[in-house]
Amino acid sequence: MYKKIEETLSRLNVESIAEARKNTLRPLVEFIQGKVDRKETVRINFICTHNSRRSHLSQVWAQALASYFNIGNVSCYSGGTESTALFPMVAETLKQAGFKVFKISETDDNPVYSIKYDENEHPIIGFSKKLDSEFNPKSHFAAVMTCSQADNGCPFIAGAEKRIPITFEDPKAFDNTPQQAEKYQERSMQIATELFYVFSQIKP
Secondary structure (H helix, E strand, O other): OOHHHHHHHHOOOHHHOOHHHHHHHHHHHHHHHHHHHOOOOEEEEEEEOOOOOHHHHHHHHHHHHHHHOOOOOEEEEEEEOOOOOOOHHHHHHHHHHOOEEEEEEOOOOOOEEEEEOOOOOOOEEEOOOEOOOOOOOOOOEEEEEOOHHHHHHOOOOOOEEEEEEOOOOOHHHHOOOOOHHHHHHHHHHHHHHHHHHHHHOOOO
């Protein structure tokens, strides 16, 4: 793993997570642990309305943290109830945390990014897509709802073994304001901290 990401992770404080929030995270811990115990592939699809901010941050941090805690056979995805584009500030926020991010497709409306957390691991492919995109798994996955709008609007996710609401506040509210970078960083660190807690609970 890149040294800067490890340094970012070393600053996280899981003690800051309230007990009520740990209870919200518990179903995801149980899903992952069950898969690990049965030696099955862990597939997690993080879902948000536009697949542009929170779902991407969750996907990237989850994949990196699975590697950090040496939990094998973990594949993380993201999707939306509609397709838009990965918001550029998300890519910038991940760069600040130590990820190597670059565009591998220059389409203006929905560019495709390579997001690496380790020089020898396969990059995460980041672009906006609907949750049922051919790029995403069709069955045997957990659907983690990262925004209340998607959570309320998608009571049924086809193929999902488990549907887990773990919602985050949208940093979009601060777009084009002086606090934009700070608020995206804040949300990224919250997601990283909570997913660090999740993966730290898994017993190989």
